[in-house]
Amino acid sequence: MSVHFHLSVAIQGIGLSRSTPENTQGVSMSEFLVLGAGIVGISTALELQSRGHSVVVVDRTSPGLETSYGNAGVIQGEAAEPYLLPRNLPTLVRMALGMTNDLSWSSAGILANASALWKYYRFSETRRHREISQTYAQLTSSATADHASWITAAQADDLITRDGFSCVYKDARAFDAAAQEMDRLCTTYKLKARLLTGTEYAGEEPALTGEFAGAIHWHDSWTCSDPGRLTQLYADLFVTRGGEIRTGDASSLKPNGSGWSVDTIEGVTEASSVVIALGPWAPQTLKRFGYKIPMVLKRGYHGHFNAPVKLQRPILDVANGVVASSMVKGLRITTGVALVPQNEPANPSQLIRGAKGLAQIMELGDRVEEPQWYGTRPFMPDMLPVVGKAPKHSGMWFNFGHGHHGLTLGPTTARLLADAIEAQTDTLPVQSKLDPQRLF
Ligand SMILES: Cc1cc2nc3c(=O)[nH]c(=O)nc-3n(C[C@H](O)[C@H](O)[C@H](O)COP(=O)(O)OP(=O)(O)OC[C@H]3O[C@@H](n4cnc5c(N)ncnc54)[C@H](O)[C@@H]3O)c2cc1C
Incomplete structure (x- = not known):
């Protein structure tokens, strides 16, 4: 999106909860740091939270203000x-x-x-596209069902x-x-x-x-009728359930001991694992870590x-x-x-x-x-989102590259990523098709 809010303005729109423990230096610690508060990052945060993990989301602006704000609003189960x-x-x-x-x-x-x-x-x-479509159809066919429970819980039915x-x-x-x-x-x-x-x-x-x-x-x-608002309502649900959203720049991400840290206006935010959900900005951030996306x-x-x-x-x-x-x-x-x-x-x-x-x-x-x-x-050139473990870094996970269907697939790939993190084998065949390893 062309509009970039100053951090001081952005923070006014963000509800903060106090669930993340702070150590004596004021450094916030949690299990997962999700970078990016578009529909993909917020869905990832909600899914991990629903499975009992502590999660902090970091974005340079408020949830749902970039690509997830301005799309056509179709949750394309038929795609x-x-x-x-x-x-x-x-x-x-x-x-x-x-x-x-x-x-x-x-x-x-x-x-x-x-x-x-x-x-x-x-x-x-043609042949490659047919193969890819077999995977894609599995994703889009569950998209409305994957949104359904969040829509109800976030009171977004209107x-x-x-x-x-x-x-x-x-x-x-x-x-x-x-x-x-x-x-x-x-x-x-x-x-x-x-x-x-x-x-x-x-x-x-x-x-x-x-x-x-x-x-x-x-x-x-x-x-x-308002995809940016839907993302915001999902973000509100995440905060109501004890999650935290902080304002910071993903370019400050660095390895820290056995985990990761990022600078935010609220202080240094640390976590054991980081999820890169930066949509079109993911390649920029990952370049610093040696990934050419x-x-x-x-x-x-x-x-x-x-x-x-x-x-x-x-x-x-x-x-x-x-x-x-x-x-x-x-x-x-x-x-x-x-x-x-x-x-x-x-x-x-x-x-x-x-x-x-x-x-x-x-x-x-x-x-x-x-x-x-x-x-x-x-x-992504192979038309599939990138969901799974970063090939070269421990505790780093990817969830980006949703192309034309990020609104559609946000909750679906969030579920698949959480399955990959928890080594759930039920969805392994589709997880393996989205694995980041395929890019390198
Ligand atoms: C015109 C148009 C129409 C579309 N129509 C549809 C549709 O009908 N249905 C559909 O399913 N999809 C549609 N899409 C696609 C969909 O909008 C995207 O796939 C989806 O929004 C991507 O979500 P995301 O969370 O990955 O990215 P984004 O929503 O862009 O979120 C990325 C987040 O990362 C943050 N960020 C970036 N860099 C930094 C940094 N350095 N530090 C901190 N934070 C950072 C941004 O602020 C942003 O909040 C459309 C897209 C467009 C452009």
Whole structure:
């Protein structure tokens, strides 16, 4: 996200509990230090806490203010197959020429991501993608169930709608192709979906007023009207249950005796083990420890609009490469991928182009005035999150690289990481596919 709060401001939003013991030097000790308070870090903290461990979370800002704040809010239970990099020449040429709005790029962005992109291209080969999807489907199929108990305990039910989401097709040929693909996905992964013509779907979705060929309504997903708030409510639950959230910079992480320590405004925070849950910033921090993490940094933008009629459920407008979701702040339009260097200033042209296209099928209303938000999907070239023990350091664990589906998979990979930490063998087959060792 473009907004970085000063530490002094950030701390005001953080509830502190006093469960972590302090020694005589005022140094706080606990079993686990979780670095990163996005949906992944907070879910990890909650899961470890629920298994009886003492946990401190450290972030430079308040929970859920970065990538986990600005996403499209879909808990994508239907996303059995991760997004591959198209390998056929016509599609690549269309992307290179900017003929599709799914992707924008700059030469500096391609250069910055070159090595990870090359790996991504190779993992996108059909046979490899099928193998990866077998693992991915196991993750996404339990995503809503893994969120369910936290949603109830965090009293976040008001934010959640359990009615799936839809893909809307303007063009008849694209719709026919998608219908066939829907059959394949439903059969292979036992997903539930229904096919509707444009007229049928518009009949049940009053917000859609323009003409389009058809829609697919995927039933297995849930949606959240404020993903940043959901992360904050999970964080509040963690604190209510005795957890602690501190403000500090992960760059101060260092080995300390048999454990780890990090500097925070509240003092030095020590723990026997550390979990790196820093999303798109994980490679930066881990570089200091000798890990070269090949991550594709997929930027995305959002903007809010005062649409006069709310969407019942989010839609992916396939022709224009944007997702539209009715959220607490208005109609949120989120974009596809911009391959640009991580620190490049915002360029909302993809958002503007997507909104213009979407306006052909629904009334958007005026844009809400706000600073331009953008975030970075932390995407691994083999499309799988990195969950498990750090290969070269004792007491260091990884949980990052959730790409397009961190909101979806936060609680799921938290459960798998806790299983790995506790050497639980029930989930070993899937744990082994996510193991960080595969990267090196
Ligand atoms: C436009 C867009 C739409 C998306 N839509 C969806 C969707 O519909 N469904 C879905 O499942 N996913 C979606 N995603 C992906 C999802 O948002 C991410 O995968 C997820 O938020 C990643 O969570 P995280 O906790 O790993 O990272 P983050 O939320 O970024 O959290 C990382 C944390 O680390 C902290 N941090 C970083 N560096 C330091 C440091 N040096 N010291 C201390 N703290 C530090 C940050 O402050 C931050 O709080 C979307 C993403 C984008 C960009």
